[in-house]
Amino acid sequence: MSEEPILRADNLSLTFGQKKVLDQISLDIQPRQIITLIGPNGCGKSTLTKVLLGLVRPDSGKIIRSRQLRIGYMPQNLPLDQRMPLNVDEFLRLTRRSTRAAVDHWLERLNITSLKDQSVHDLSGGEWQRVLLARALLVEPELLVLDEPVQGVDVQGQLELYQLIPQLRDELGCAVLMISHDLHLVMSATDEVICLNGHVCCSGHPETVSADPAYLELFGRRLDDGIAYYTHHHDHEHCDHDHSSPHTNAGHHHD
Numbered sequence: 001m002s003e004e005p006i007l008r009a010d011n012l013s014l015t016f017g018q019k020k021v022l023d024q025i026s027l028d029i030q031p032r033q034i035i036t037l038i039g040p041n042g043c044g045k046s047t048l049t050k051v052l053l054g055l056v057r058p059d060s061g062k063i064i065r066s067r068q069l070r071i072g073y074m075p076q077n078l079p080l081d082q083r084m085p086l087n088v089d090e091f092l093r094l095t096r097r098s099t100r101a102a103v104d105h106w107l108e109r110l111n112i113t114s115l116k117d118q119s120v121h122d123l124s125g126g127e128w129q130r131v132l133l134a135r136a137l138l139v140e141p142e143l144l145v146l147d148e149p150v151q152g153v154d155v156q157g158q159l160e161l162y163q164l165i166p167q168l169r170d171e172l173g174c175a176v177l178m179i180s181h182d183l184h185l186v187m188s189a190t191d192e193v194i195c196l197n198g199h200v201c202c203s204g205h206p207e208t209v210s211a212d213p214a215y216l217e218l219f220g221r222r223l224d225d226g227i228a229y230y231t232h233h234h235d236h237e238h239c240d241h242d243h244s245s246p247h248t249n250a251g252h253h254h255d
């Protein structure tokens, strides 16, 4: 891809207390590109996402976004005041610049029209995820950011949601940055995987990365049932590489 990135992160670092959560992270997001961040619990995926969105300030490093980049953000959770009566339709209409027609469109597109008059407090985990996705789509994003979009969703629902993501990318022409724990589920829905553990452990096209024996050793083993379980053994040193061009090191792995 030779276009200008819509977002470029350059050497982002952030320490919380004693813990270096982000260590010199660089990445580019190209128009229409689907990028997935994977990594173990607490490795900094959500923090990196919030830094990229401008919600958290890094200690050092730089973020360049294209002018007036419209970002649709689906957070991992969105605590709501339980005492506030609010149905799905009213909740979605709170989104800035949302219109009646757009709300109806996304309700229908995500197969949740039947939830329109239901209280947001009574939704199942999977239904709530779809409503949050609709809310992110209502801003007509150029960049759609999904923080663990399949949380609380059953396996069939996860497969459907991951199939939907490239379709939404095609319909909106947007780029997608998503966080996932499920490498095997997300493989076919992503153009690039970035494996995080504070630093960028490896990155590249999912098939290139997944075919790398060193990658499998680090990030999973494929069992007979075809499921690759995520088992990151981070007992290695991070060798230096060129952070200014993170996408050139597809299949890069540690010594």
Ligand SMILES: Nc1ncnc2c1ncn2[C@@H]1O[C@H](COP(=O)(O)OP(=O)(O)OP(=O)(O)O)[C@@H](O)[C@H]1O
Pocket: 016, 017, 019, 021, 039, 040, 041, 042, 043, 044, 045, 046, 047, 048
């Ligand atoms: N505001 C904060 N203050 C202090 N520590 C924080 C803060 N936010 C996150 N952390 C810590 O930073 C680390 C990275 O957290 P983050 O939520 O980014 O991880 P994650 O990779 O998204 O994890 P998970 O997969 O469990 O959602 C964790 O150790 C977390 O406890």
